[in-house]
Amino acid sequence: MVRMTAFFGRLGGILAVVALALLLAAGAVRAAGVAAGYQAAVKEFKALRDDPGSKDRRDLWKALDAKLAALAKAAGKDPLGAKILYYEAWTNAELAERSYLDADWEAAASLYARVAKAYPRHAWSDDALLRRADILAEHLKKPDAAKADLRRILRDHPKGDMADQAKKLLAAAEADAAKDKPEPAKAKAPDKSPTKASASAKAAEARKSSGPPPATSARPAVLRRAVVKTGSAGGRLTLTLDRETTYRYQLLDQKRSDGEQVKLLYIDLDNTRTGSAIPSEKRFAKGVVSRLRAGYFTPDTVRVVLELDGVRQYEIHSEDGPFRIVLDLDGESGGGSKGQFRAEASGKRGGKSAKSADEDAASGKKAQVAKAAPEKADRKPLTPSAAGKKNLGSLVEQLGLSVRTVMIDPGHGGKDPGAQGLYGVTEKDVNLRFAKELGAILRKRGFKVLYTRTRDVFIPLEKRTEMANSQGADLFVSIHCNAHGDPGSSGLETYSLNLANSRDAVRVAARENAASQKKISDLQAILSDLMLSSKTSESKDLAKFVQKRTVSELRGKYRIRDRGPHEAPFFVLIGANMPAVLVELGYITNPTEAKRLSSDAYLRKLADGLADGIVAYKKRIERYAKI
CATH class of the missing domain: 3.40.630.40 (Zn-dependent exopeptidases)
Structure with a gap:
């Protein structure tokens, strides 16, 4: 009897070990499946984000959202779940950029909050809070809730990589709030020359930095997207920002390193930073735009440059919902009736055409204002007489x-x-x-x-x-x-x-x-x-x-x-x-x-x-x- 008891005891132990091994193996298989699914979803997300046609495909964005939600559920408490939830939130934010629906922004904000709540110690938790604060402030118009998230970053993640940015954004938000309050009677301001000198030194130091430059005290706009559509008949550049900003533009004639004369059109965005989706350079095989470049001209100015080929004229204006700067280009083969290369600018938002070389002095290049038509083109604009118009x-x-x-x-x-x-x-x-x-x-x-x-x-x-x-x-x-x-x-x-x-x-x-x-x-x-x-x-x-x-x-x-x-x-x-x-x-x-x-x-x-x-x-x- 004693022997049988011992036997069954050993058997029970063996079975328990086998069961544990099977559970561990199943968990490992599940984890491997979740990891593979996550990698595939990230790849799908990037492809969808970079596809110009994705703005019309809500179904694809929602399908990716459902896929990430299922992966997040399967991940359970695994740390990978934080990254999956983060990408699900990002997916909804990208969808919102295209749909302009508050419901999509709300979904993104809610998911970013889940990242911080479910995985408070994860390295991406403070990133999620920062993105949520941006959505709350800029898209859902909830500045108090946004400031609460920024304070939470400083409280819970004081040594995280988002702390400095949260501190600057919070200061800017509080400064904006202070502007809305009636100002008390001002006493004579003391001399602040040391502060000015300090700011100047910081700006000079910033220019030497190789990373993204610091913003000015006011919260900078973020250039989210730069989309070029180009063909022989014309083209369009659309710059999408997360908030309104002023801009300037200039047309230049410049020689390339191979000696060929090209037309460059640049747009300078004041108090702006580039988003992660903005390429530093992109080339186009055909059409009126041959190349796009984007980068920092000064620590708080983003410059976008287009290299043009066969453009007769251009027009530039700004639009809302979200704030966009739109540049329309007419190609020489297009059916437009204006025979001159010139710009029409809307004064709204302070968009200005550069009139001289002064604004390019910092770059050491002399800007050239475009002429009405190329010098070698022996043509004049068609201006019929009154009789001709009548006939x-x-x-x-x-x-x-x-x-x-x-x-x-x-x-x-x-x-x-x-x-x-x-x-x-x-x-x-x-x-x-x-x-x-x-x-x-x-x-x-x-x-x-x-x-x-x-x-x-x-x-x-x-x-x-x-x-x-x-x-x-x-x-x-x-x-x-x-x-x-x-x-x-x-x-x-x-x-x-x-x-x-x-x-x-x-x-x-x-x-x-x-x-x-x-x-x-x-x-x-x-x-x-x-x-x-x-x-x-x-x-x-x-x-x-x-x-x-x-x-x-x-x-x-x-x-x-x-x-x-x-x-x-x-x-x-x-x-x-x-x-x-x-x-x-x-x-x-x-x-x-x-x-x-x-x-x-x-x-x-x-x-x-x-x-x-x-x-x-x-x-x-x-x-x-x-x-």
């Missing part, structure tokens, strides 16, 4: 241009449904269905057709004409449906870009502009764009042809109200380098028109008429080209 019409006609490529823009999409109509009709869906009908008809008539979207995705209004410009479209047609609180309102109307010429035009423009990040404070810059535009008259002519032919086609079978062509300041039409119109197909809040706009047969008839208008406009242009 030949618009500038497009004078130049004998034709219409080959049409960019169709189905309005709204994705998170922006547009107007909600009767019988479950949604504007974004009608717009897309009609756009495809119109595209098919135009192709049959010999046109090349491009689309801003071919599926249900959100595209900011400001991006739509950018797509038309970069792809060399000859016409831009934006498709929409109207809506009104009065179900009796009906009819078709076509708009071109200009100041509103009726109260109803103001109403329609306000509704369609609702998806834009622009504000009423941008109105002055917008009006300047309108006044400088050489496409106003061409667009007005196109609107007349489209309206007339579409109504004529429909009246063969339907009773339709002709609301006529109009002008209004639609954000989606601003910046187009070609004639551009916005067509309101009908009222989806009207019982009759809502049913019609749900019918494929009606949309096809509508598309036939609109295509007739485009063909008529094309023939008019070609008639002048043959004179």
Whole structure:
């Protein structure tokens, strides 16, 4: 009996050891799987972040978010879980940069908080708190919560690598808060020359540093993204920052080391630091931009330089939501009508064109202001007489241009449904269905057709004409449906870009502009764009042809109200380098028109008429080209 007891005791011990070994092995296998999954997710994150098309792919970002969430759950209390959660937070922050949704910023902030709470001693905990503070302050407008996170870094991670930065940001935040309070009566300030000398010495020391330079006392802006889209017809540079800042720009003629003369355009961003996604240099195989460079010009100034090839002119302006500086470039092969290389700048935000070499003195290089046209080009801008204008019409006609490529823009999409109509009709869906009908008809008539979207995705209004410009479209047609609180309102109307010429035009423009990040404070810059535009008259002519032919086609079978062509300041039409119109197909809040706009047969008839208008406009242009 004693022997059997001893035997079973030994057996039990052996089984316990085997069970423990199996558990350890399973844990090791699970840990190895989590580690491999983490590495794959990080690789996927970087590829998605660097993909210019990712802004339209919310589904891919959310799929990566779900993958990281599953890995974080599998990691349990393993320290790797902190890094997985950190990347999940970062994924949501990158998504928020593209979607502009507060919900995405909230998700990112919450996940960064989880990193600090679940892994308080992890090396990335203070990084997570710093990023969370940035989101709270800059995107969610919660400065007190942001300062609380910065104080937590100083309290819990006083020797961490984020402590110095947290201290500076907290000081800047408190200084900003102090500015908002009424200032008490000031006594005469004592002499602070030693402090000035100390600051000067620190600045000189900073210039010698090889790392990222220190910021000024005010919280610096961060250059998050620099995106270049370039083609032979033109291009666009978009600089995205996390907050508003002032900037300057200058066009230079410079010789490369191989002796070739090139044009360089630089933009200096004041009180700015570069983010991790900004490349120091990037080259482009074709198009009007051959190279982009970015780096520090002074300790608190970031300089972005473009090397240009075959550019006739450029325009630069700033936008909100988030703050962006946008540089549009017209190529020599583009269809633009301005024959000079010059810049148009918006005074908003203090964007200024450098007028002399003074600002380049620190670099030891003499800046050269670009001339209106290259010296060897023996050409003059075309300036027809009044009689010539009367005989030949618009500038497009004078130049004998034709219409080959049409960019169709189905309005709204994705998170922006547009107007909600009767019988479950949604504007974004009608717009897309009609756009495809119109595209098919135009192709049959010999046109090349491009689309801003071919599926249900959100595209900011400001991006739509950018797509038309970069792809060399000859016409831009934006498709929409109207809506009104009065179900009796009906009819078709076509708009071109200009100041509103009726109260109803103001109403329609306000509704369609609702998806834009622009504000009423941008109105002055917008009006300047309108006044400088050489496409106003061409667009007005196109609107007349489209309206007339579409109504004529429909009246063969339907009773339709002709609301006529109009002008209004639609954000989606601003910046187009070609004639551009916005067509309101009908009222989806009207019982009759809502049913019609749900019918494929009606949309096809509508598309036939609109295509007739485009063909008529094309023939008019070609008639002048043959004179």
